[in-house]
Amino acid sequence: MNPASHYIALSYWDVAASSLFLFIAAVLTLVLKLGLARTIAIRAARMVAQLIAIGYVLKFIFTATSPWITLLAAAVMVSFASREVLGRQERKLAGLWRYGLGPSAMMVSGALALVYALTVLIQPQPWYAPRFALPLFGMILGNSMTGVALGLNMITEAIVREKAAIEARLLLGRSRWEALRPFAARALRTGMTPIMNAMAASGVISLPGMMTGQILSGTPPVEAVKYQLMIMFLISGVVGIGVIAAVFASIWRLTDARHRLRPDRLDAAK
Amino acid sequence: MLRIENLSRPWLHPVSLKLEAGACGVIMGPSGSGKTLLARAITDLDPNEGEVCWRGTARRAVPAPHWRRLIGYVPAESGWWADKVEEHFAAAPDPAALIAATGLDPRALGWPVARLSSGEKQRLALARALQLAPEVLILDEPTSALDADSKERVETLLMEKKRAGLTLLIITHDTGQARRLGDVFWRIEAGRVMEGLS
Numbered sequence: 001m002n003p004a005s006h007y008i009a010l011s012y013w014d015v016a017a018s019s020l021f022l023f024i025a026a027v028l029t030l031v032l033k034l035g036l037a038r039t040i041a042i043r044a045a046r047m048v049a050q051l052i053a054i055g056y057v058l059k060f061i062f063t064a065t066s067p068w069i070t071l072l073a074a075a076v077m078v079s080f081a082s083r084e085v086l087g088r089q090e091r092k093l094a095g096l097w098r099y100g101l102g103p104s105a106m107m108v109s110g111a112l113a114l115v116y117a118l119t120v121l122i123q124p125q126p127w128y129a130p131r132f133a134l135p136l137f138g139m140i141l142g143n144s145m146t147g148v149a150l151g152l153n154m155i156t157e158a159i160v161r162e163k164a165a166i167e168a169r170l171l172l173g174r175s176r177w178e179a180l181r182p183f184a185a186r187a188l189r190t191g192m193t194p195i196m197n198a199m200a201a202s203g204v205i206s207l208p209g210m211m212t213g214q215i216l217s218g219t220p221p222v223e224a225v226k227y228q229l230m231i232m233f234l235i236s237g238v239v240g241i242g243v244i245a246a247v248f249a250s251i252w253r254l255t256d257a258r259h260r261l262r263p264d265r266l267d268a269a270k
Numbered sequence: 271m272l273r274i275e276n277l278s279r280p281w282l283h284p285v286s287l288k289l290e291a292g293a294c295g296v297i298m299g300p301s302g303s304g305k306t307l308l309a310r311a312i313t314d315l316d317p318n319e320g321e322v323c324w325r326g327t328a329r330r331a332v333p334a335p336h337w338r339r340l341i342g343y344v345p346a347e348s349g350w351w352a353d354k355v356e357e358h359f360a361a362a363p364d365p366a367a368l369i370a371a372t373g374l375d376p377r378a379l380g381w382p383v384a385r386l387s388s389g390e391k392q393r394l395a396l397a398r399a400l401q402l403a404p405e406v407l408i409l410d411e412p413t414s415a416l417d418a419d420s421k422e423r424v425e426t427l428l429m430e431k432k433r434a435g436l437t438l439l440i441i442t443h444d445t446g447q448a449r450r451l452g453d454v455f456w457r458i459e460a461g462r463v464m465e466g467l468s
Binding site: 162163164165166167168169170171172173174175182256258259260261262 | 313316317338339342343347349350352358361398401402
């Protein structure tokens with residue numbers, strides 16, 4: 001065995017000892033009366049409970065390796081991500097459209113990329129093996145959630161705040177798609193910015209988390225880089241397609257066949 | 271002829287009126303009476319019922335972008351989508367001449383929109399609407415932000431365009447302007463349109 005490639009297990013004592021510095025920070029906030037110690041304690045306890053729970057849940061799902069349990073876990077992830085997308089929106093589409101549009105853009109593009117990665121690229125046995133499917137889906141979903149939420153927010157805000165400018169373009173005989181093109185471009189750019197920045201910074205400013213994890217668990221760096229490149233391509237592709245789909249579907253819903261703006265199809269700002 | 275039949279929308283009772291091609295119609299009425307709503311309904315910017323025909327072409331028979339190229343509309347508050355004035359004049363063969371005709375310095379083309387006064391915006395919005403050579407032009411308080419000289423310049427331009435065949439429908443609070451420009455008059459009160467000036 002290559003001496004560089006073995007995994008060192010941690011005991012719970014090691015984990016407890018790693019909280020030393022957070023403990024010092026909490027004591028300092030107490031001494032300096034900054035009123036943050038309680039929050040630090042609650043958040044740390046919450047993190048411990050959540051992560052230990054998810055550790056056991058994943059252990060169960062990985063042992064079961066059932067397509068149905070994997071699918072159920074993915075569905076739970078999608079519902080949390082959808083809630084997050086909705087929660088980050090200043091103005092939501094009225095009625096059921098709010099659930100249909102942003103979340104489904106994110107889910108469909110994410111699921112397609114995941115199935116592609118599992119069946120064509122990694123090819124684990126079976127292809128739905130949760131040890132591969134769930135972490136990949138989590139990374140894809142987390143990033144596309146951010147992109148879709150930003151893009152949707154940008155386009156709905158534009159339709160409300162830039163109404164006069166968009167209508168000026170409509171009044172010059174432009175179609176709804178032409179009239180909204182500069183605003184759609186801005187929304188796409190905003191939605192894609194975090195992942196574009198991550199692509200530019202990775203390896204130079206930051207070592208991506210997944211790659212770092214693989215290296216720590218003994219994977220040779222160049223192999224870890226290959227995985228990281230694959231996941232970055234998948235994520236940025238899904239973010240791009242998801243944001244484009246969500247922005248154009250919103251434009252379609254917030255205009256009508258007579259090329260009119262329909263901000264009345266949005267709920268009032270929260 | 272511009273023929274409007276039972277045009278209605280929320281806060282506007284069904285409107286029927288006729289405006290001869292080449293004439294100038296004037297609509298007056300207190301603020302909030304529905305003048306702007308009527309202009310937006312004619313140009314199909316808001317959902318509405320009823321029919322509008324221009325020279326025998328029914329509005330519903332043509333795509334909305336085509337309709338808005340025939341029937342131009344300059345709202346009271348103009349919208350601007352780009353930073354530079356010239357970016358709003360992509361369709362004009364000679365934007366400088368259009369701008370000069372409103373009495374503005376043609377160098378305004380190079381100005382940033384953020385620098386414009388409300389009077390400059392008003393005249394540039396008019397020039398912008400004229401760049402597509404519409405057959406009917408609806409103007410919502412076209413000179414409300416202008417001094418007497420600029421107002422006269424704009425009225426002269428509108429009369430020149432009218433002589434060249436442009437049909438005008440002007441919404442104004444200015445009785446003097448109404449008398450100088452108008453051939454036919456309507457007034458709106460609480461969403462109801464009536465013929466004549468009060």
